[in-house]
Amino acid sequence: MYNETVMEHFTNPRNVGEIEDADGVGEVGSPQCGDIMKIFLRIEDNIIKDIKFKTFGCASAIASSSIMTEMVKGKTIEEALSLTNRDVVDALGGLPAPKVHCSVLAEEAIRAAIEDYRKKSEGTRNSG
């Protein structure tokens, strides 16, 4: 059912874990299946310096999170925001049609984490 790239990222996922005192945290759930993806960001000078994820979900969701963290690490916030679930599916070399929704979690989770970062940094500016 899954191609080699998907299997490789599922069995050997990159950037798994948490970042303590992360600059941004995003958590999203899939309405289709209830799976959950959580992303932690370390951001310096508008660049994603570090990213970790925790995904309680299927193989596609784990592979999507893994490859997405590799795609946005070292990128600017704007570049990360332009990432779509299509880019994730393409990078994985394709997902079976019923599993495409799993890649949507990756797009939504990175956006939610960046939104959280922006909210937090605005708060710092206002109070400082």
Ligand code: FES
């Ligand atoms: Fe739900 Fe894959 S089946 S994220």
